[in-house]
Every structure is written in structure tokens, then in C-alpha cells.
Amino acid sequence: MRGTERRARLLAALELGEIDVDDLARRFGVSASTVRRDLQHLSDTKAVRRTYGGAILAGGSPETTLDQRLAIDGAEKQAIARAALSLIEDGETLILDAGSTVTAFGRLLVNRRLRIITNNLALLPCLARAPEIDLIVLGGGLRATSMSTVGPLAVEALRRLTADRMVTSADGVVAGRGLCEASLDQVALKSAMMAQAQDTIVLATASKLGRAEQMSWAPLPPRWTLVTDAGVSRDQRQALIDVGAHIVTAEA
Missing domain, CATH: 3.40.50.1360 (Rossmann fold)
Incomplete structure (x- = not known):
């Protein structure tokens, strides 16, 4: 799964509430360190807010871009x-x-x-x-x-x-x-x-x-x-x- 698709799916998963890194890694079949990098990328763009061991959406359900x-x-x-x-x-x-x-x-x-x-x-x-x-x-x-x-x-x-x-x-x-x-x-x-x-x-x-x-x-x-x-x-x-x-x- 490409990074762009994985990050879009991470946002969709987070719309249901806070999810921890290990759970996300199991869901997407990647390492926990890959998920942490994805969450950091989303945090840098203000889409999510990092928490201890995971992340939550920064605001309401964000609208994803066309890409x-x-x-x-x-x-x-x-x-x-x-x-x-x-x-x-x-x-x-x-x-x-x-x-x-x-x-x-x-x-x-x-x-x-x-x-x-x-x-x-x-x-x-x-x-x-x-x-x-x-x-x-x-x-x-x-x-x-x-x-x-x-x-x-x-x-x-x-x-x-x-x-x-x-x-x-x-x-x-x-x-x-x-x-x-x-x-x-x-x-x-x-x-x-x-x-x-x-x-x-x-x-x-x-x-x-x-x-x-x-x-x-x-x-x-x-x-x-x-x-x-x-x-x-x-x-x-x-x-x-x-x-x-x-x-x-x-x-x-």
C-alpha cells in the first residue's frame, strides 16, 4: 500500500475515534515505525493531533483531497x-x-x-x-x-x-x-x-x-x-x- 493511500486510510480509521499505533500497524500490515512516520506527516499538516501511543483527529471529519x-x-x-x-x-x-x-x-x-x-x-x-x-x-x-x-x-x-x-x-x-x-x-x-x-x-x-x-x-x-x-x-x-x-x- 502506497503512503498516500495508507495515510488516507489512517484518517478514515481515526474518524471513528482514537486508535493506537500498534492497532493501526496490525490493520495495515506495516511496522509501528511506519505508522508513526505517517502520523507525524499528518500531524505536520494539522490533520491529526498526536497522543501518547497514537493520535486523534485535530478537528471534525476532514475532507480529503482529490489525490x-x-x-x-x-x-x-x-x-x-x-x-x-x-x-x-x-x-x-x-x-x-x-x-x-x-x-x-x-x-x-x-x-x-x-x-x-x-x-x-x-x-x-x-x-x-x-x-x-x-x-x-x-x-x-x-x-x-x-x-x-x-x-x-x-x-x-x-x-x-x-x-x-x-x-x-x-x-x-x-x-x-x-x-x-x-x-x-x-x-x-x-x-x-x-x-x-x-x-x-x-x-x-x-x-x-x-x-x-x-x-x-x-x-x-x-x-x-x-x-x-x-x-x-x-x-x-x-x-x-x-x-x-x-x-x-x-x-x-
């Missing part, structure tokens, strides 16, 4: 991205949200004939060179953690556009609540995207299902599609089907 999220569950995200391709037809108009799994999906679209509306700045270098993609970029305020635009300018521009499908991800997906995110700006834009698209597709690893660690929520439409990995439990699957989800399980 950190890309490092977590990389194989699962790539499998989800490939599975989602079968849901898209050439000639369609797509709205692509920000997020690491959507970014993995968007990079697979370069040889498709599509119109793409997006606030995902990380995708622009890739999609701008695709010869058969008509690209529309939503303006707005910059969210550096996700390399995306948000805010009233993005929402207002979106109100003048419609799409066949909207593709999004989230910090968490909870049956009956919807998509969990860190800010109201994010959920306002996600809600507008869902309203302007005929269909909503959510790309989320099984580890995101049932997570409710952030404060803001975007309700999902009555019918929507979830593309997830094989780690989804039977109970989670049924709970999401009960609130209108059509579930596509990606093969590893």
Missing part, C-alpha cells in the same frame, strides 16, 4: 468506472460531477461521441483533447480539495441546460437520505444537476454506502442507478433498492 481519494480503493473505482460505461449511449448529453470515481469514469470517455457538461476541472486536460466530445464547463467558485467549481454561478448556468444523464459520486450514500457531502454548495449543485437530467447515476464504492460523516445532504430522485463494487452487503443492497435504486455491481 488522496484517488488513492483509496483504486481497483474498485476503476471497475465501477468501466461498468458505468455500459449505461451510456453515443450522442447523449451527460452532466459529470466532481469526485474521484467520476474522474476515473470521465477519463474512459475520450473515444465516445458525447456532449459533456461538467464542473470537474480535473477532467478538462483529458476531455479537451477528445475529438468527438462537445465540452461545456460550468463556472463558479473553486473548491481546491475536489478540483471543481461550485456556487450560484454554476447553479445558474446549469438551469439553462438539460441532459440525458447525470453522473455523480458522494462522501456517503444513505438509503432514505441521499448523498452526503461536506458543504451546502456541493449539495445545491448536485441537486440542480439531478433536476436537469432525465436519469441519475451514482458511482460509489461499497465503503461509501451507509456513511454519514458529513453534514450536508442531497436527496435522490424516486428512481436512480447505483454502480458499486462486489463488497456491497445484502442488507445495504435491499435498503437501497427499497428507496428506488437500480443496482449495477461492477466486476473486479
Whole structure:
């Protein structure tokens, strides 16, 4: 496991409370000294506060950067991205949200004939060179953690556009609540995207299902599609089907 991914997973583990170094070392299959170096790195960036024998989060649940999220569950995200391709037809108009799994999906679209509306700045270098993609970029305020635009300018521009499908991800997906995110700006834009698209597709690893660690929520439409990995439990699957989800399980 690379250092970037290991440190992102350390933060996720610490969100559940204080955990000591030996426990973290056993969990990630590394030495205690490696964990101490990782915790020191996170302490230097003010993400955690060191304690005797371990660490705790420095504040509330921190939002990880796009690079950190890309490092977590990389194989699962790539499998989800490939599975989602079968849901898209050439000639369609797509709205692509920000997020690491959507970014993995968007990079697979370069040889498709599509119109793409997006606030995902990380995708622009890739999609701008695709010869058969008509690209529309939503303006707005910059969210550096996700390399995306948000805010009233993005929402207002979106109100003048419609799409066949909207593709999004989230910090968490909870049956009956919807998509969990860190800010109201994010959920306002996600809600507008869902309203302007005929269909909503959510790309989320099984580890995101049932997570409710952030404060803001975007309700999902009555019918929507979830593309997830094989780690989804039977109970989670049924709970999401009960609130209108059509579930596509990606093969590893």
C-alpha cells in the first residue's frame, strides 16, 4: 500500500475515534515505525493531533483531497468506472460531477461521441483533447480539495441546460437520505444537476454506502442507478433498492 493511500486510510480509521499505533500497524500490515512516520506527516499538516501511543483527529471529519481519494480503493473505482460505461449511449448529453470515481469514469470517455457538461476541472486536460466530445464547463467558485467549481454561478448556468444523464459520486450514500457531502454548495449543485437530467447515476464504492460523516445532504430522485463494487452487503443492497435504486455491481 502506497503512503498516500495508507495515510488516507489512517484518517478514515481515526474518524471513528482514537486508535493506537500498534492497532493501526496490525490493520495495515506495516511496522509501528511506519505508522508513526505517517502520523507525524499528518500531524505536520494539522490533520491529526498526536497522543501518547497514537493520535486523534485535530478537528471534525476532514475532507480529503482529490489525490488522496484517488488513492483509496483504486481497483474498485476503476471497475465501477468501466461498468458505468455500459449505461451510456453515443450522442447523449451527460452532466459529470466532481469526485474521484467520476474522474476515473470521465477519463474512459475520450473515444465516445458525447456532449459533456461538467464542473470537474480535473477532467478538462483529458476531455479537451477528445475529438468527438462537445465540452461545456460550468463556472463558479473553486473548491481546491475536489478540483471543481461550485456556487450560484454554476447553479445558474446549469438551469439553462438539460441532459440525458447525470453522473455523480458522494462522501456517503444513505438509503432514505441521499448523498452526503461536506458543504451546502456541493449539495445545491448536485441537486440542480439531478433536476436537469432525465436519469441519475451514482458511482460509489461499497465503503461509501451507509456513511454519514458529513453534514450536508442531497436527496435522490424516486428512481436512480447505483454502480458499486462486489463488497456491497445484502442488507445495504435491499435498503437501497427499497428507496428506488437500480443496482449495477461492477466486476473486479
